[in-house]
Amino acid sequence: MLLPNADQGILDRRAEIVSALKSMLPAGCVIDDDKSMSAFDTDGLSAYRNQPLVVVLPETTQQVADVMRWCRDNAVKIVPRGAGTSLSGGAIPLSDGVLLGLGKFNKITEIDYENRAVTAQPGVTNLGITQAVQDEGFYYAPDPSSQIACSIGGNIAENSGGVHCLKYGLTTNNVLGIEMVTMDGEILRLGGKHLDADGFDILGVMTGSEGLLGVVTEVTVRILRKPASQRALLVGFDSAQEGGQAVSDVIAAGIIPAGMEMMDGPAINAAEDFVGAGYPREAAALLIVELDGPETEVDFLINAVSEIVKKAGATSIRASTSEAERNQFWAGRKSAFPAVGRISPDYLCMDGTIPRKALPEMLTRMASMSQKYGLRVANVFHAGDGNLHPLILFDANQPGELERAEEFGADILRNCVALGGVLTGEHGVGVEKRDLMGEMFTEDDLKQQQRLKCAFDPQHLLNPGKVFPVLHRCAELGRLHVHHGKLPHPDIPRF
Amino acid sequence: MIYTPQNTDEIQSILAQAMDSQRPLYACGTRTKSGMHCQVSAEDSLSMEHYSGIIDYEPEELVLVVRAGTRLDEIDQLLAKHNQMLAFEPANLSKMFASEHGGTIGGIIATNLSGSRRISAGAARDYLLGFDAISGRCDQFKSGSRVMKNVTGYDLSKLMCGSYGRLAILSDITLKVLPKPQTVQTVCLTTDTLAEAQASVSQAFTSSVEPSGGAILPVADRFTSYIRLEGVAVSVADRLTALKNILDGQGEVSVLEADESTLFWQQITNAEQLASSSGQIWKLSIVPSALPQIIEIISSAHTCSYIADWAGGLVWLNCEISDTAASSAIIRNAISAHGGGHAHLVRGEAGEHIAKFQPQPEQLAMLQSRIKTAFDPLHILNPDIMGHEVPDSTARADAGEKE
Known part of the structure; x- marks a missing residue:
């Protein structure tokens, strides 16, 4: 797994970048010493670590906007980070990028029982929302296993699920509105306590965009009455x-x-x-x-x-x-x-989804793959929605085992796609499954997704190296080729 | 020229030709809801009505794959045979627009048109699992999948819902379907004021009776709230009792049994109470608790009839608002002063001072324009369908640059 090569020009300008960030943020909001920065060098995919260029922890939306605009103007990359629990490496830092942590955005700003909506800053934990309303008999439905630690902003980025999404949906089905900052430093409001978008559903596509399209600075979610x-x-x-x-x-x-x-x-x-x-x-x-x-x-x-x-x-x-x-x-x-963690020094948790009916076939294939790679596997599934979590057991101290476990994992995901499923049901693509995107999508599919990215961030400054195996320049993606006076696909017959 | 392609090769050919000749297309289905949008600046049409049919249906997987031009009534009939449904309850606006049928699934997705169950089960956008499409660049692409839980890549399905065909021509549409509830009953409560009616509906939705619909109808000088309960019979019966207890003392209570309920919610979903009258029909999406204030402001300036759904969060408004700056601003100003939302002139002509769709703040409008360009750089698909578009020149130079 490789992150994009660090830009030496940016590394050389580190002192200047740090000082610019310090001048626009309050004291204590910029972390630039190696020891303190090491707390941010990985996320839930802890087999991989990387020291960021510098860490900023802004306190207001305007500060987020200032940082982002400055970084855009100075062609400096940004990696957004919530609680750092991503299992796909979505928040793994770049050595030539600013790590933008939303940890100080930790307040619930409004609880509106009448309209069954809670508005919170993105650093509030998933469980924190439920805890704020449970005395009144309400809760927030999506419940990822990491709910005690993961942030609601991170939930938006990853479109997090949980064990109850069969009936209650994923994050995307439970979010009513957000405030976000674009790479241009513009502050946008999408949705609110009313339903449905006017215009393109940008809230919908922001949800699950893995921090590549914008930084969420406020979230309004639907709360539900606790079942009787x-x-x-x-x-x-x-x-x-x-x-x-x-x-x-x-x-x-x-x-x-x-x-x-x-x-x-x-x-x-x-x-x-x-x-x-x-x-x-x-x-x-x-x-x-x-x-x-x-x-x-x-x-x-x-x-x-x-x-x-x-x-x-x-x-x-x-x-x-x-x-x-x-x-x-x-x-x-x-x-x-953790139970599996006791019987094996290390394990990899995979996250493919398959059509429910393919479950028995998938298990048969998994057993033979387990033999082929010589590694044990334990399976837990969200069976109702076909979401698999195979845990591949290995020992990172044995040379070659991590690589073998990763190959086994990749093989499982390829099989998920072959059986009509997908690479990831709730953990996200991040860096972990980035290089497998071609298993599920054609080059045209991926190019169209990246063109959307270009509408938000034409310089690829926001969380580059995640989700897409190959980064195409936006100018190249946008170009239309003219051939003998014909625009696209000259081979296609015209009417 | 009206093109009616029967397969994706033909769709691609039509698009390629439109791009060569820079002749935009009106991308549509059976045009049953064409009154919902603005005049499209295109002389040629690409109608998907002959690209229809069920591709795959697996009831036990809760998945339906259909071609975009498939008619809604055909889908409903098929699902009903297996006791399943489109849970977002797509609206059939044929009465409103005097059309023969409710249109196609592609039209429902393009307009993200959901019915009464929107408040509890979600919108069309929550049930589109994936799609195949041809972009305004003439490229075939897909997004999403056929499984319930998927976060692989951007969720482009969300962008397609409510896009009015401005980004791509959807060819194949994959939907999540759900079992039909075993039975349904509706509690009706009559109160003296709209504020009381809204408060009662809100109380039902914040209780544990799990309503799947909450509507309010003005009746003479009073207001009747309708609260729908669905599910297995024993549960509906119990929740009915619980709900009656909650509403005790708030007004006169009666109950609509299953058949009456089904009919009633169809009428609400389709806004049939207003459809037969002439004049403009507006659709307002608002914060539910703001319903009384917003209605008061609008009523003090205009003579309107209305119905409310989504626990007060959706208002269908029938009135005649003249095309002057003062009168047309009242609706949208009332919404923005009371928690936000948007208003769409669903039936009626746009005017100098009346935008059919909610105008967007400038920064958001520019982002929307860049998104449009990312899919359709030459603005071949449905130009101006949601109002006059000023293509973002920088984005266009960037993304639509020719070699």
Whole structure:
């Protein structure tokens, strides 16, 4: 994985750049000593580290705009950063780029229960929003596993998901408005507490743009009333095939559970060793189905889903009868990553999505890949929406194992695409999957995406080296070729 | 000249020719909603009406892939057979525009036209999983996929929804579909003031009864709020009781049963209460709690009838506003003074002082113009459809430069 070569001209101007930034920001907002900067040298993809040119932590939107305009005028790159929990390396610094941290934007600015909207600065954590409204019985629905740490601004950048997005959607379906700053230093407001865009849905395309189009400085999200009750089913199967079939059968019956999670044998046992959640160790696949809503509805659906999974060949079925028991069902799933961390010195967490029906086939392929690469794999899935999280176990101290694990991961993602799926369901492309974009997209697809980037940032100064394997100059992307008086595609017959 | 391509090769040919000759195209479907937009500055049309049909439908995957020219009624019938639906409840404006049917799915995506369930389930833009298209550069490209959860690359689907065909010709459209609710009931509450009506609807939406629709209709001098409950029968029955308890003492309560409910929400989604009257029809997207104030300001200056949906966040307004600076500014000024939002003159002519679409702040308008240029550098697709465009000259020189 390579970041773009650092521009020596910029490195040579470091002192001047630092001093310019210090002159436009309050004291303590510019960090330029190596030791302090090392806290920012990676994100959730911690196998990779890189020291930034300088770190700035502005306090106001205007300061963000000043920094960005200055950097644009001086052709200095910027890497935006929220809480630094990206699992795809979206916030990994550039040695010739300013790291723009939004950590000081940590206040909730308005809670509007009547319109079910919370407005917050981007550095507020995902969970912080729920915590601010839970006493009134509300919550913010998207719940990425990192919700205790990840920021709402970062959630916008990555279009974060979570275990409940089967029913409640991803970040993009729960954001009402943002304030953002463009690379030109312009401050724009998109959306608000009303619905839908007037003009192009720039809010929609900003969400999930991985910090390449603009920097979010304020966020308005939809909050929901906490469901009246929640219950979960814990279902064991002798084979992943049966488990996968059960997932399809539930959906086909017209039931959309709040969450539908699956774990394979190795993940079940790692979790059981770690937290003793009471999982059936002998099961080859474990399904957790969560249902929420009014009590009668939940009870009704618990029975309906129990019947469906029984028919699909479930070997064990337990329905939670208390909140404590429901939490216990989830305990193993929620600690699956650290549990796997105990049985292996290192692991890589992948994030492809496939059509639900392809789940059994994918598991078969994964088993043979595991043999081919000589590395173990444990699987947890957001089965309801086909989002896989294979954990590839390796030991970074063994020469070549990291590379082998990465190749294994790339192979898994290629298979996801081949089965009709995608490279990433919720973690983002970042640097991690950047070089695989060609597996899913044609050159024309990628060029069109980059032309959009050019509309926001024609000099490629904002988070370059992420998402796109090849950076084309905007002038080159925009050019239309004329051939014998014909504009595009001279080979296409005209009417 | 009206082109009606039947395959993507033909679409590409038409676009290539339009670019060669610099003759812009009016990209459209069956033109059932052409009254929604401004006059397009193009002599030729590219109608997608013959590029139609279901490409793939997998009910258990909740995925439907269709050609853009597929008619909405065909899609509805197919989904209904499998007890599924387009959850965003696309509006059928055929009564408003005196057209024979509700148009095509491409038209729904181009206008991001969603119905009453928008407030609880999301808009058309939330259900477009992916697409294949031909850009204004004549390049075939795709974005998104057929899976529910995907963050690979920019989410261009969002840009396409509500773009009025200004960026690309969508050919194949991939949608997420959902199971139909087992049953539906609607609680109706009559109150004396609009503020009371809005407060009651808001109370329902902040409670745990999970409404899937919240409308308000003025009736004589009073107001009736309609709150829709959908789901499995046992749950709807329970929530109905809970909702009645919440609304107890606020006014007269009655209930619409399933069939009546279905019909009622269709009428609300399609704004049929206003469609048969003549005159302008405006669609306002506002902050729900601002409904009473905004209506008061508008009513004090103009004689209007209206209905509200989306818990107060959507207003369909029927009135006749003359094309003078003073009278046309009232609606948009009222919105911006009360939390923001936008107004679209859905039916009625634009004028010197009346923009059909919400005017954009300058910086945003320039960014929109650069985005347009990134997809359609020669402005071949639907020029001026949302109002007179002044192409951003720098962006155009950059992105549309010829060799």
